Amino acid sequence: MKRNFLLLLIFVLVVIAISEGIGFQSIPIGKFNIGLLPLVFAIIITMVLGIRIFRKGIIKKIYSKENVNFASKYLIFIMLPLMARYGADVAPKLKEILSIGWVFLIQEVGNLGTVVLGLPIALLIGLRREAIGATLGIGREGELAYISEKYTLESPEGRGVLSLYIIGTLFGAIFFSIFAPVLLDLGFRVEALAMASGVGSGSMMTAASSTLVARMPELGETIRAYASASQLLTSFLGTFTMVFLAAPLQKFMYGLFIRGEK
Structure with a gap:
């Protein structure tokens, strides 16, 4: 060993x-x-x-x-220094971040996108109970813990969230590092993209924000601060959004699409 x-x-x-x-x-x-x-x-x-x-x-x-x-x-122990770096990046820009704090709160509604957009597509391609685990969120630790506690990882829902967790781990950082600069070239503001980088995954956020910094180094501090603040907020509020908004909405939509199945 x-x-x-x-x-x-x-x-x-x-x-x-x-x-x-x-x-x-x-x-x-x-x-x-x-x-x-x-x-x-x-x-x-x-x-x-x-x-x-x-x-x-x-x-x-x-x-x-x-x-x-x-x-x-x-893996979590490797991520701890990165979390500390997030806090160090946020501090210098704290006043600026607080001045637009309501935008950070509104963006949490975006966490419902995996349910609103992902669930119908998952059901359309043939998934059933697996779709519940796969579309509750982006399949990070929060969703993994929630699904494992409620359904166990041996259930269809557990297989769904585990599949998404693995796919996100393998391809998430690659996708985000490519997608962020493409949106920048399409005319999206770099501040908005930096905020959107904080989706609840440290590797995905780092990939997206670092790519933006490489493209616009003069705004490096702002990009890292916005991305870090968004990541911290998502990690905190994301759990409440998932439990009190995403899960009930998903249950309602699943029952609507798959009638007669509990």
């Missing part, structure tokens, strides 16, 4: 070094410029090496079940 853990640590350091060596890359596609962060390259590298055909020899030991379980269990 100790040997495998040492291999995992070395592997992580090598991937970080390679990703940082690649650095931020801006790829022009038509009139859009898509920014790819080192974080994206790190995710792509680890995803590719995790494919079965590459899992041989040392790579197989690195991707052992013990290492995967260890990484999942202690």
